[in-house]
Each structure stands twice: as structure tokens, then as C-alpha cells.
Amino acid sequence: MAVADGGFRALDEKSLIEYIRATPALSSLLGDDLRALTVKEVGDGNLNFVYIVISSSGGSIVIKQAIPYIRCIGESWPMTKERAYFEALTLREHGRLCPAHVPEVYHFDRPLSLIAMRYLKPPHIILRKGLIAGIEYPLLAEHMSEYMARTLFFTSLLYRSTSEHKREARSNKFDLNREERWREDATADDICNGKGQQQWGSYKAGKQRRGEKNRSKPAIIAEYCGNVELCRLTEQVVFSDPYKISQYNHWTSPYLDQDAETVREDDILKLEVAGLKSMFCERAQALIHGDLHTGSVMVTTDSTQVIDPEFAFYGPMGFDIGALVGNLILAFFSQDGHSDNGKDRKVYKQWILKTIEDTWNLFHKKFISLWNEHKDGNGEAYLADVYKKPELWFLVQEKYIKDLFHDSLGFGAAKMIRRIVGVAHVEDFESITDAERRAYCEHRALEFAKMILKERQRYDTIEQITSALQNIPS
Amino acid sequence: MAVADGGFRALDEKSLIEYIRATPALSSLLGDDLRALTVKEVGDGNLNFVYIVISSSGGSIVIKQAIPYIRCIGESWPMTKERAYFEALTLREHGRLCPAHVPEVYHFDRPLSLIAMRYLKPPHIILRKGLIAGIEYPLLAEHMSEYMARTLFFTSLLYRSTSEHKREARSNKFDLNREERWREDATADDICNGKGQQQWGSYKAGKQRRGEKNRSKPAIIAEYCGNVELCRLTEQVVFSDPYKISQYNHWTSPYLDQDAETVREDDILKLEVAGLKSMFCERAQALIHGDLHTGSVMVTTDSTQVIDPEFAFYGPMGFDIGALVGNLILAFFSQDGHSDNGKDRKVYKQWILKTIEDTWNLFHKKFISLWNEHKDGNGEAYLADVYKKPELWFLVQEKYIKDLFHDSLGFGAAKMIRRIVGVAHVEDFESITDAERRAYCEHRALEFAKMILKERQRYDTIEQITSALQNIPS
Ligand SMILES: Nc1ncnc2c1ncn2[C@@H]1O[C@H](COP(=O)(O)OP(=O)(O)O)[C@@H](O)[C@H]1O
Ligand SMILES: Nc1ncnc2c1ncn2[C@@H]1O[C@H](COP(=O)(O)OP(=O)(O)O)[C@@H](O)[C@H]1O
Ligand SMILES: [Mg+2]
Ligand SMILES: [Mg+2]
Ligand SMILES: [Mg+2]
Ligand SMILES: [Mg+2]
Ligand SMILES: [Mg+2]
Numbered sequence: 001m002a003v004a005d006g007g008f009r010a011l012d013e014k015s016l017i018e019y020i021r022a023t024p025a026l027s028s029l030l031g032d033d034l035r036a037l038t039v040k041e042v043g044d045g046n047l048n049f050v051y052i053v054i055s056s057s058g059g060s061i062v063i064k065q066a067i068p069y070i071r072c073i074g075e076s077w078p079m080t081k082e083r084a085y086f087e088a089l090t091l092r093e094h095g096r097l098c099p100a101h102v103p104e105v106y107h108f109d110r111p112l113s114l115i116a117m118r119y120l121k122p123p124h125i126i127l128r129k130g131l132i133a134g135i136e137y138p139l140l141a142e143h144m145s146e147y148m149a150r151t152l153f154f155t156s157l158l159y160r161s162t163s164e165h166k167r168e169a170r171s172n173k174f175d176l177n178r179e180e181r182w183r184e185d186a187t188a189d190d191i192c193n194g195k196g197q198q199q200w201g202s203y204k205a206g207k208q209r210r211g212e213k214n215r216s217k218p219a220i221i222a223e224y225c226g227n228v229e230l231c232r233l234t235e236q237v238v239f240s241d242p243y244k245i246s247q248y249n250h251w252t253s254p255y256l257d258q259d260a261e262t263v264r265e266d267d268i269l270k271l272e273v274a275g276l277k278s279m280f281c282e283r284a285q286a287l288i289h290g291d292l293h294t295g296s297v298m299v300t301t302d303s304t305q306v307i308d309p310e311f312a313f314y315g316p317m318g319f320d321i322g323a324l325v326g327n328l329i330l331a332f333f334s335q336d337g338h339s340d341n342g343k344d345r346k347v348y349k350q351w352i353l354k355t356i357e358d359t360w361n362l363f364h365k366k367f368i369s370l371w372n373e374h375k376d377g378n379g380e381a382y383l384a385d386v387y388k389k390p391e392l393w394f395l396v397q398e399k400y401i402k403d404l405f406h407d408s409l410g411f412g413a414a415k416m417i418r419r420i421v422g423v424a425h426v427e428d429f430e431s432i433t434d435a436e437r438r439a440y441c442e443h444r445a446l447e448f449a450k451m452i453l454k455e456r457q458r459y460d461t462i463e464q465i466t467s468a469l470q471n472i473p474s
Numbered sequence: 475m476a477v478a479d480g481g482f483r484a485l486d487e488k489s490l491i492e493y494i495r496a497t498p499a500l501s502s503l504l505g506d507d508l509r510a511l512t513v514k515e516v517g518d519g520n521l522n523f524v525y526i527v528i529s530s531s532g533g534s535i536v537i538k539q540a541i542p543y544i545r546c547i548g549e550s551w552p553m554t555k556e557r558a559y560f561e562a563l564t565l566r567e568h569g570r571l572c573p574a575h576v577p578e579v580y581h582f583d584r585p586l587s588l589i590a591m592r593y594l595k596p597p598h599i600i601l602r603k604g605l606i607a608g609i610e611y612p613l614l615a616e617h618m619s620e621y622m623a624r625t626l627f628f629t630s631l632l633y634r635s636t637s638e639h640k641r642e643a644r645s646n647k648f649d650l651n652r653e654e655r656w657r658e659d660a661t662a663d664d665i666c667n668g669k670g671q672q673q674w675g676s677y678k679a680g681k682q683r684r685g686e687k688n689r690s691k692p693a694i695i696a697e698y699c700g701n702v703e704l705c706r707l708t709e710q711v712v713f714s715d716p717y718k719i720s721q722y723n724h725w726t727s728p729y730l731d732q733d734a735e736t737v738r739e740d741d742i743l744k745l746e747v748a749g750l751k752s753m754f755c756e757r758a759q760a761l762i763h764g765d766l767h768t769g770s771v772m773v774t775t776d777s778t779q780v781i782d783p784e785f786a787f788y789g790p791m792g793f794d795i796g797a798l799v800g801n802l803i804l805a806f807f808s809q810d811g812h813s814d815n816g817k818d819r820k821v822y823k824q825w826i827l828k829t830i831e832d833t834w835n836l837f838h839k840k841f842i843s844l845w846n847e848h849k850d851g852n853g854e855a856y857l858a859d860v861y862k863k864p865e866l867w868f869l870v871q872e873k874y875i876k877d878l879f880h881d882s883l884g885f886g887a888a889k890m891i892r893r894i895v896g897v898a899h900v901e902d903f904e905s906i907t908d909a910e911r912r913a914y915c916e917h918r919a920l921e922f923a924k925m926i927l928k929e930r931q932r933y934d935t936i937e938q939i940t941s942a943l944q945n946i947p948s
Contacts, residue, residue, distance in 0.1 A: 157755055162706050165755075166699040222696035225640040232636050235854065244859040267866045274856055274870055281631055281639075281855065282757050380709065381755065382748055385718040392741045396748055 007111035008081065010067050013039045016051055019114075020063075025107045026116055031057030044126070045295070045308065046072040046424060047079070052119055060121065061106060066113040066310070072424075079229060083310040084113035086227040090312035091117065093287060094151045101147040101304055120298045120305050127297040127304075128427055131331040132338060134348045141358030143304035144297070144324060149366035152317045155287035157381040158371050164378065165284075165314075166221045221284045224313040231281070231313055234290070238418045239277035243270050248423035255439030259446055260421045272453050276410050284314035292323040293415070294331065295426075318407025321363065326412030326449070328356050330419060330428050332469060333445035337432030353466040360405070360462040368397055402460070409456035409465070416449035444472060481585035482555065484541050487513040490525055493588075494537075499581045500590055505531030518600075519769065519782065520546040520898060521553065526593055534595065535580060540587040540784070546898075553703060557784040558587035560701040564786035565591065567761060572624040575617055575778055594772045594779050601771040601778075602901055605805040606812060608822045615832030617778035618771070618798060623840035626791045629761035631855040632845055638852065639758075639788075640695045695758045698787040705755070705787055708764070712892045713751035717744050722897035729913030733920055734895045746927050750884050758788035766797040767889070767900075768805065792881025795837065800886030800923070802830050804893060804902050806943060807919035811906030827940040834879070834936040842871055876934070883930035883939070890923035918946060 011019060017037050020026045030037065036056035043050040047070055051063045066084040070077040088108040095102035107116035130137060157165055241249055243264055251260045263269065289296070290311030298305045332352045339345035375384050375393075387393050419426045420442045429445075432438035448469070452459075459465055485493060491511050494500045504511065510530035517524040521544055525537045540558040544551040562582040569576035581590035604611060631639055715723055717738055725734050737743065763770070764785030772779045806826045813819035849858050849867075861867050893900045894916045903919075906912035922943070926933075933939055 157752070162709060162755055163702050166702040166705075220699075222699035225694075225696035225699075228637050228640045231640075232854075235636060240854070240857050240860060244857065267863070267869060270860060270866065271869055271873060274861070275873075278631070278855060281636055282759050284756050284758060380706075380714070381752060383714050383718065386714060386744060387748070389741070392744065395741060395745055399745060399749075 008068070008113065010049075011063075011065055011112070011114070013041065013051070016053070016063060019112075020053065023107070023109075026061065029061055029106060029116075030055040030059035043071070046070065047083070047310065054119075060119040061116050062103075062119045064115045064117070079233065081113035083227065083230050084108075084115055085110055086224065086230070086312050087308070087310035088115050089223075090287065090289070090309040091115070093155070094147075094289070094306070094309065097154045098147050098150040101143055101306055103305055103307060120303075120307075123300045124298045124303065124305065125300075126295055127299045128294040128327070128331070130299055131294060131328075131352070132334070132428055132431055134335075134338065134343060134345060136348070136351050137299050137301065137304070137355075139302065140299065140304055141355045141362055144306075145359050145362035145366055147304070147306055148292075148317075148320060148324070149363050149370060152286045152288070152320065153367055153370040153374075155314075156285055156317070156379075158379045159374055159377060161378045161380050164220070220287075221314045224287070227311070227313045230290070230311045231315075234311060235277060235281065237423050238414055239273055239280065242418045242422040243273060246423075249421060250423070250425075251421045252429075252435055252439040252442055255436060256421065256442060256446075259443055263417065263421055263446070263450070266450065268454055269450055272410065273414060276407075276414055279316050279407065280319060280411075283316045285316050286314065287312060288315045288317060288320045289323075290315065290319070292320045293327040293426075294324070294428075295327075297324075316407055316411070318404055318409075319411045321360070321404070321408035322411030322413070323415050324412075325356055325359065325408060326415040327419075327426070328352055328359070329412065329448070329469065330416055330426055330445055332356075333441050333448070334426075334428035334432065336474070337429065337434075337437050337441045353469060357462050357466050360408075364401055368401070371397065405459075405462075406456050409452050409459060413449040413453035413456070416445055417453070420446045420449075448472065482542070482587065484523075485537075485539055485586070485588070487515065487525070490527070490537060493586075494527065497581070497583075500535065503535055503580060503590075504529040504533035517545070520544065521557070521784065528593075534593040535590050536577075536593045538589045538591070553707065555587035557701065557704050558582075558589055559584055560698065560704070560786050561782070561784035562589050563697075564761065564763070564783040565589070567629070568621075568625045568763070568780070568783065571628045572621050575621040575780055577779055577781060594777075594781075597774045598772045598777065598779065599774075600769055601773045602768040602801070602805070604773055605768060605802075605826070606808070606902055606905055608809075608812065608817060608819060610822070610825050611773050611775065611778070611829075613776065614773065614778055615829045615836055618780075619833050619836035619840055621778070621780055622766075622795060622798070622837050623844060626760045626762070626794065627841055627844040627848075629788075630759055630791070630853075632853045633848055633851060635852045635854050638694070694761075695788045698761070701785070701787045704764070704785045705789075708785060709751060709755065711897050712888055713747055713754065716892045716896040717747060720897075723895060724897070724899075725895045726903075726909055726913040726916055729910060730895065730916060730920075733917055737891065737895055737920070737924070740924065742928050743924055746884065747888060750881075750888055753790050753881065754793060754885075757790045760788065760791050761786060762789045762791060762794045763797075764789065764793070766794045767801040768798070768902075769801075769900075771798075790881055790885070792878055792883075793885045795834070795878070795882035796885030796887070797889050798886075799830055799833065799882060800889040801893075801900070802826055802833070803886065803922070803943065804890055804900055804919055806830075807915050807922070808900075808902035808906065810948070811903065811908075811911050811915045827943060831936050831940050834882075838875055842875070845871065879933075879936075880930050883926050883933060887923040887927035887930070890919055891927070894920045894923075922946065 009015070016039055020030065020037065030053065038054050040052045041049060042052055043064075047066070049065045049067065049071070051065075052060070053063060054060045064084070064087075066081040066087075068078060068081045069075045070079045085108075088105055091102060091105045095104065103118040103120055105115060105117050108114070127137070127140070153159055155165075237248070240246075245264070249260070251257070289306065289309045290313055291308060292306070296306060296308040298307060332349055335345040335349050335352070375382075382393075382396055387396050418424075420429070429438055429442055432441060452465070483489070490513055494504065494511065504527065512528050514526045515523060516526055517538075521540070523539045523541065523545070525539075526534070527537060528534045538558070538561075540555040540561075542552060542555045543549045544553045559582075562579055565576060565579045569578060577592040577594055579589060579591050582588070601611070601614070627633055629639075711722070714720075719738070723734070725731070763780065763783045764787055765782060766780070770780060770782040772781060806823055809819040809823050809826070849856075856870055861870050892898075894903070903912055903916055906915060926939070
């Protein structure tokens with residue numbers, strides 16, 4: 001994983017235009033007339049710079065560049081810019097598995113930690129902002145359950161052999177710095193999607209002409225071990241800092257001072273969090289997104305797109321499912337802070353609960369369908385020969401899903417807690433300007449999350465969760 | 475992990491002598507007079523060739539060579555000879571952590587998959603043979619608990635940071651083919667054991683003189699992902715084959731025909747085995763030996779040496795503890811088959827039970843001591859700041875150990891089952907010549923193992939296990 005820092009420079013609007021002009025893969029996407037490019041930095045995330053680039057002829061791209069520290073904190077908190085490599089790798093892999101819900105990657109420049117991808121045009125907005133605005137997305141549960149079922153199932157041992165999982169799932173397309181190679185490899189990759197033997201043939205022929213050796217297959221779990229710095233950031237901000245005094249923690253003070261202290265003193269809660277943290281660090285169950293909150297999803301009424309997988313690694317599936325569900329629950333609790341501007345949020349809260357139910361239930365259904373469909377495939381975790389009896393097959397799947405449900409509840413609750421008493425908060429609450437009111441919403445969310453984290457084993461269905469939410473007195 | 479097969483040749487007694495003569499690191503160990511070397515192949519294991527080499531001047535070494543298939547089955551079952559690399563790497567790492575109980579590695583030749591190590595001289599014998607002979611080893615529990623506590627603790631997240639665990643624990647000493655480098659590196663490694671700054675200095679100076687760059691730190695979990703073929707062998711023979719019809723399975727027929735079928739039809743058993751298999755494949759808890767049965771331990775009354783870690787990888791700690799304890803329980807059940815040759819085995823059976831108790835209880839004690847000793851170290855799994863309150867610290871450790879106990883029971887039971895109805899059996903039973911009597915011992919062991927595998931959560935202490943063993947009617 002030794003990549004020289006050599007060649008890195010942080011771009012700005014001006015130097016980005018020069019970079020695009022000098023990079024045929026990008027300039028060709030933007031059309032011939034490069035004199036009239038408009039570039040706008042729109043990064044509202046915590047870590048990186050994101051530019052929208054539009055040409056006068058109607059072409060458009062998004063450029064994301066990682067810098068070697070955490071943007072919202074500054075150079076005092078260094079963070080490897082290699083995260084862009086893992087983001088590109090994962091956009092590619094998850095995009096291959098679920099192209100309908102992942103923006104296409106056009107180009108990746110490893111020395112610059114720069115990704116060019118499809119611009120998700122307006123009316124696409126960040127899901128979190130839609131939830132704050134009270135907008136219903138009728139296809140959200142359908143789409144997100146599809147994304148999670150496909151990306152998690154196909155990168156798990158239910159679909160892959162252990163060898164594919166640990167070592168040789170596919171060849172590494174990213175260890176190439178010249179964009180020509182990137183594009184050639186993109187062609188090679190198209191084959192995986194069945195786009196034609198012809199292109200693959202000419203790709204190989206080209207390589208042979210130049211006398212290049214076949215690159216060795218890369219590590220898969222092994223490769224993502226390289227994203228450990230981002231994992232450690234999660235370990236710290238999700239599983240450790242909220243449970244101790246930390247300079248980065250904050251909360252709506254003074255209202256939540258007691259709540260924050262109670263979290264730090266809750267032995268049972270901390271015992272449970274330790275178990276989740278171990279699972280996060282040790283269990284390579286699937287290639288997870290790693291940061292799947294409602295700020296990593298862009299939506300319109302028809303379209304749902306998952307962005308920003310820079311925290312991706314082989315981890316527990318429940319961490320992704322829990323991130324999404326936990327952030328939907330945060331949105332639910334924040335509604336009482338948004339309901340005074342003439343618009344009643346009662347109906348909207350019901351839509352959120354329904355979306356939570358549908359997301360899990362559709363995920364469950366789709367995941368099981370994929371598993372049944374591929375039960376005679378490469379996956380060796382549950383050999384058909386051992387588990388073929390229908391009632392046993394059912395039993396095994398029920399147990400897998402039940403465990404996954406409990407993991408998801410645990411991780412979801414941990415993610416809720418950290419957004420209320422940890423370093424990075426969510427706009428759902430932050431946008432409630434009346435501090436006392438905000439604190440009230442946060443307090444209720446925190447109590448619910450603590451209860452779920454400690455008692456999740458007692459819940460068997462998502463409806464039990466949503467009715468618990470329903471029954472919280474105002 | 476791409477290593478050319480180029481350069482490999484299977485050695486025999488004669489070519490081995492030539493190899494030794496041509497290899498200064500080895501010939502110097504054996505003394506000056508290489509005319510009178512005696513070489514004897516003693517491999518009684520299932521996979522590899524092992525040679526004892528003795529010179530007339532009193533020098534001695536053991537040479538182990540892996541071949542690209544499974545020795546006891548033949549070329550029809552290919553198996554990467556790269557297993558020798560992981561064995562060498564692990565002997566080195568475990569030897570560094572617990573030098574008293576791991577033979578020293580003198581030399582490793584990766585193209586030849588050849589390891590030279592310390593010859594464990596007579597009266598060292600394989601522990602399994604000692605158990606069959608009814609010999610008591612008063613220090614066995616003390617030594618094995620020490621080995622397991624140290625190797626498992628120091629390679630876990632209780633001691634290491636996540637970065638050290640996944641990516642950069644120590645530099646890779648084995649990717650060097652020239653034995654001079656190996657020896658230089660051995661010198662460097664000695665420093666880890668505190669053998670003196672002087673040698674380290676001259677090592678570094680030597681490297682600088684030759685203008686060598688510091689080699690980049692290797693992957694750690696990532697590196698061992700390369701040993702996936704050996705993991706898959708375990709997955710197959712321990713967690714899958716015994717639970718289905720397989721050409722390799724066998725048992726004491728006809729006596730155990732019904733027992734074997736019952737195993738294949740036991741839904742609850744197979745549900746539990748699936749959970750253990752997932753844990754084996756997904757959970758990178760520590761650098762485990764991977765094959766820690768009583769045939770991988772050589773003993774005298776004073777000395778206990780762990781050999782043969784070719785299955786090593788980052789896996790669940792309980793797999794090692796369970797292997798040892800499960801094989802001691804097999805030894806216990808086999809005693810009734812050995813008690814007719816004039817010697818009463820009642821007392822010996824009590825010694826085995828006591829050894830099982832002591833092994834676990836001493837392991838527990840030592841593991842917790844190491845954890846307490848290093849609680850302010852690099853390990854981030856349980857930050858002192860979060861868990862500092864003494865009663866919480868205690869609670870957390872109790873939970874960790876309880877989970878580990880249940881994992882160990884589960885894996886131990888699975889290992890017992892596979893030795894009775896799977897491909898590879900144990901000499902403890904195989905040496906009972908009367909088939910009916912053997913089947914009787916095996917049947918009782920199998921029943922016990924199935925019960926433990928299904929009901930292990932109900933056991934809290936090792937004494938509950940040994941008294942269950944005690945109370946089985948003859
Ligand atoms: N492909 C895209 N199309 C349109 N807008 C995007 C795209 N990718 C990112 N953005 C915008 O940039 C913001 C930050 O992007 P994100 O990938 O989440 O960066 P960070 O890693 O810093 O959180 C998003 O919230 C979104 O508004
Ligand atoms: N260092 C050693 N000193 C003495 N005998 C050894 C040594 N290593 C292995 N042996 C002998 O060789 C046998 C096979 O070695 P082992 O490493 O278990 O090979 P395998 O991987 O084929 O099981 C052991 O059972 C033991 O009798
Ligand atoms: Mg983001
Ligand atoms: Mg973010
Ligand atoms: Mg991000
Ligand atoms: Mg052996
Ligand atoms: Mg072996």
C-alpha cells in the first residue's frame with residue numbers, strides 16, 4: 001500500500017480547469033468547447049472537496065478530491081488521502097453490482113486522489129435535506145433495499161468462495177495512474193457486465209502488443225485492509241469518543257449535559273458497545289459502504305443514488321443497514337422540531353416509519369431471493385448438500401436474518417448516539433434553531449437509541465421497532 | 475502472493491544432503507564434517523515431508539518440506555506448497571511471542587517450500603503418542619496455557635491497534651530468498667527479544683553500506699489472507715464434509731453407520747455448525763495456529779513445543795483453544811480402549827480431566843493478566859478511558875472470556891466430530907485394534923461432542939464440562 005505522496009497537489013477551481021483540459025478522458029466528456037467551463041465547489045461533507053463542472057455544450061461531471069486531512073477540522077487532524085482509492089474501488093464494485101443506484105466513475109487519478117464521476121443533476125438532492133424538508137420519496141425503500149441486498153449479498157461468503165472473498169475476487173483496476181489504462185480497464189470491466197467479447201479481445205491484444213504481463217490478481221479482503229485509517233476514524237468517533245470525555249464531543253448544552261454524562265456512565269451500554277466495536281473491527285462479512293447515512297444518498301422522486309463510500313471495507317453488513325435505519329430514525333425524531341412552519345408533520349412521520357419498515361422488509365425479501373437464486377453457486381458458507389432439506393434451509397436463513405437484524409439495530413443505535421453526543425452532528429437536528437426544542441428532540445432520540453442498543457435481542461420484527469417509536473408519548 | 479513455481483523440486487534423502495552442503499546457513503549448523511550426515515524421513519503427519527539430519531560432530535536440524543499436494547492422499551488432492559511460507563512466518567511470530575514453546579527457525583527457502591528448524595531431540599515425542607501410552611505431563615497445562623495466552627493475546631486487538639492488526643505489525647522477514655538476508659534478519663529480530671543493541675546496529679549498518687532501502691511493512695491480516703487454501707481445507711473437512719455424504723468420510727463401520735447418518739440429519743447441530751463456520755471464515759480475532767491438536771505438540775516431562783502451524787491465519791481464538799481441549803477429550807474417551815494391557819487407566823483419565831481444567835483456568839488467568847498489564851498500551855478494543863471503572867473493567871473481561879469459552883467449546887466439539895466421522899481420524903482411536911471396542915469409545919465421544927456443540931451456552935465453567943465427562947456411565 002506504499003504510494004508515494006509525490007505528485008499530489010490540492011486543486012482549486014482554476015487548476016481544476018487546467019487539469020481537465022490536459023486530461024482527454026475528461027475533456028472529451030465535456031464536449032469540444034473547453035473555453036466556457038463553469039466550476040463550482042459544493043462539498044458540504046466533512047472530509048473532501050467536490051466540484052461540479054459544466055460545459056457550455058451541456059456536458060457535465062463531478063470531481064471529488066481527497067486532501068490529506070479532515071476538511072471540517074483542518075490540518076490538525078491528518079487523514080490519508082488514499083481514501084479516494086477505496087472510494088473509487090468501491091464505487092466501481094458496488095456500481096457493477098447495482099448500477100441503477102451508484103453513479104458511474106469516469107476517471108480516477110490516484111496520485112491526485114481525484115475521482116471524476118457522473119453529475120447527479122437537479123432535482124437530485126441529498127436525502128437528509130429532503131427529509132428535513134418533509135418530502136416523501138415513494139421509491140426510497142425499494143431502491144435502498146435493492147442497493148443493500150445486492151452489494152452485501154454479492155460480496156459475502158453466501159455468494160463467493162473463501163478464495164474469492166479473501167484473495168482473488170477480481171483484478172485490480174485502480175493501481176494504474178495513466179488514465180489511458182484506466183479507460184482500457186474500464187473496457188475490460190465492461191465484459192463483467194456482458195458488453196461483448198470483442199472489446200475484451202482488443203483490450204488483451206493491445207496489452208500483448210505492448211508486452212505487458214497480466215497483472216496479478218489483487219487481494220480483496222486483503223486490499224481493503226489498507227483502508228484501516230478510515231476504519232479507525234469510525235472506531236474512534238462511533239464506538240469510543242461518545243463514551244468518554246473527548247475534546248471533540250459536543251451536544252446541545254446545557255440541556256443535554258446530564259444526558260451526555262449518563263451515556264459515559266452507563267456500564268451496560270458500554271459493554272454492548274464493546275461487542276459491536278469488536279464486530280466492526282474483526283468481522284469481514286461483506287464489502288460494506290461504511291458511511292451509509294442519509295447524507296450519502298442523493299434522491300429525486302424517481303432516482304436514488306448512493307455516493308461517498310470512502311469508508312468502505314470488509315465489515316459487518318449490519319453496519320450499513322443500521323446506518324441507514326438509524327439515520328431515518330433520527331429524521332423521525334427531528335420532525336417535531338420542523339413542524340411549526342405551517343406544515344403538519346404527523347403524516348410525514350408516518351411515512352418515515354413506513355419507509356423504515358419497507359426498507360428492512362424489502363431488504364429481507366430481496367436478500368433471501370438472491371440467496372435462493374444462487375444457492376448452487378460458488379458460495380460455500382451454506383453448502384446445498386448440507387442444508388438442502390427445505391425446513392433446515394428455512395431455519396438457517398431465518399437465523400442468519402435474525403442475527404443480521406440484531407446487528408443492524410445495534411449499529412444503528414450506536415450511530416444515533418454518536419450523532420447526538422459525539423463530534424459530528426446531523427443537520428436534521430442542527431437545523432432546529434431553538435436550542436431547547438432541539439435538545440428535546442435529541443433527548444428522546446438518545447433515550448430510544450440507548451434502549452435499543454441494550455435490548456435489541458428482544459425485538460424480532462421491524463414492526464416492533466416502529467410501533468415502539470409510534471408509542472413514544474409526545 | 476504471486477510466487478512462481480519455478481525452482482521447486484521435491485527433495486529426497488540424497489538431494490537434501492547436497493542442498494545442505496550448498497547452503498552455508500545449514501552446513502555451519504551441522505559442523506565441519508559433512509561427509510557423515512545421517513538423514514531420516516520421519517513425517518507421520520498428513521501433509522508434508524520431515525527429515526531429521528544429524529552430523530557426526532553432534533549437530534542436528536530438522537528439515538520440513540511442503541509438496542504441492544496432500545501427502546496422505548496423493549497428487550489427486552493438490553494443495554499449495556506456499557503453506558510452508560505461512561508456517562515459517564508463524565513459527566517466527568509465535569516464537570518471538572513465546573520462545574520457550576516454539577522451536578527456533580534457522581532457515582527458510584521459499585521456492586523450495588523448505589523450513590529448517592531446531593530438532594526436538596528424544597525424549598521429545600508427539601503429545602498424542604504420550605497420551606496413548608498413558609504418560610502424565612505435569613507441566614503440559616502450564617506450558618500450553620502460556621503458549622495460547624501469549625500468542626493469542628499479543629496478536630489480537632487487545633494488544634494491537636487496528637493499524638498494526640490489519641496492515642503493519644512488523645516487517646516481513648520472509649520475502650527474501652537468499653539465506654544471508656534471512657540470517658541478517660534473524661539478527662534484527664533478536665532485538666525484539668532483547669538480545670542486544672550491538673547486533674541491531676551492525677545489521678542496520680550493513681544494510682546502509684549496501685544501499686538497501688528499508689523494505690515496506692507488509693500486510694498482516696492482509697498477508698495471511700494468502701493462506702486461504704489451507705483455510706478452505708479446514709472449512710471442508712471440519713465444517714462441511716462430516717455433515718454430508720462425502721467420498722473422503724469414513725468411520726468404524728458397521729458400528730457407527732447409524733451415528734454417521736444421525737450427524738448428517740441433525741438439523742440443530744448443522745445450524746450451530748454453520749455459525750461456527752462463519753466465525754471461522756469471517757472473524758480475524760488473532761493470529762491462530764490453526765491446527766493445534768495433540769499431534770502438533772511435542773513433549774517431554776519438562777518441555778512442551780508447538781510445531782506445524784501451516785494452517786495459521788487471522789481467525790477466532792476459540793479455534794485453537796478448542797482444538798487442544800477437544801483433542802484432550804478425545805484422548806479421554808480413548809482410554810477405555812487402551813486399559814486392557816495390564817495398566818489401569820482410571821487415574822490417568824483423572825489426570826487428563828485435571829489437565830483440561832488447568833489448561834483453561836490457567837489460560838484464563840494468564841490472558842487476563844496480560845490484558846491488565848497492557849491495558850494502557852496500543853490496544854484500542856477496550857480503551858482504558860472508557861472502561862476504567864474497576865467493576866466495568868471486570869464485567870467487560872468476564873464477558874470476553876465467557877464468549878471465548880463458548881467459542882472454544884463449539885470449535886472443540888466440531889473438531890471431535892470430524893475426527894470420528896470425517897476424513898482424518900486420530901491415532902488415539904485408530905490404535906484400538908478391536909473395532910467394536912473402538913466404536914464404543916468413538917460413539918461416546920461423538921455423543922458428548924454433539925451435546926456440547928448444541929448446548930455449550932449452558933456451560934459457564936470448565937469444571938462443569940469435566941464433571942459431565944466424569945459422570946458419563948461406563
Ligand atoms: N455525483 C454527484 N453529483 C452531484 N452532487 C454530488 C455528487 N457527489 C457529491 N455531490 C455533492 O457533494 C457533497 C459532498 O459529497 P460527498 O461525496 O458526500 O463528500 P464527503 O466525503 O466530503 O462527505 C454531497 O453532499 C453532494 O451535495
Ligand atoms: N522440530 C522437530 N523435531 C523433531 N521432530 C519433528 C520436528 N518437526 C516435526 N517432527 C516430526 O515430524 C512429524 C510431522 O511433522 P509435522 O510438522 O506435524 O508435519 P505435517 O504438517 O505433515 O503434519 C511430527 O509428528 C514429528 O514426529
Ligand atoms: Mg458525504
Ligand atoms: Mg460524512
Ligand atoms: Mg465522505
Ligand atoms: Mg502435523
Ligand atoms: Mg501439518
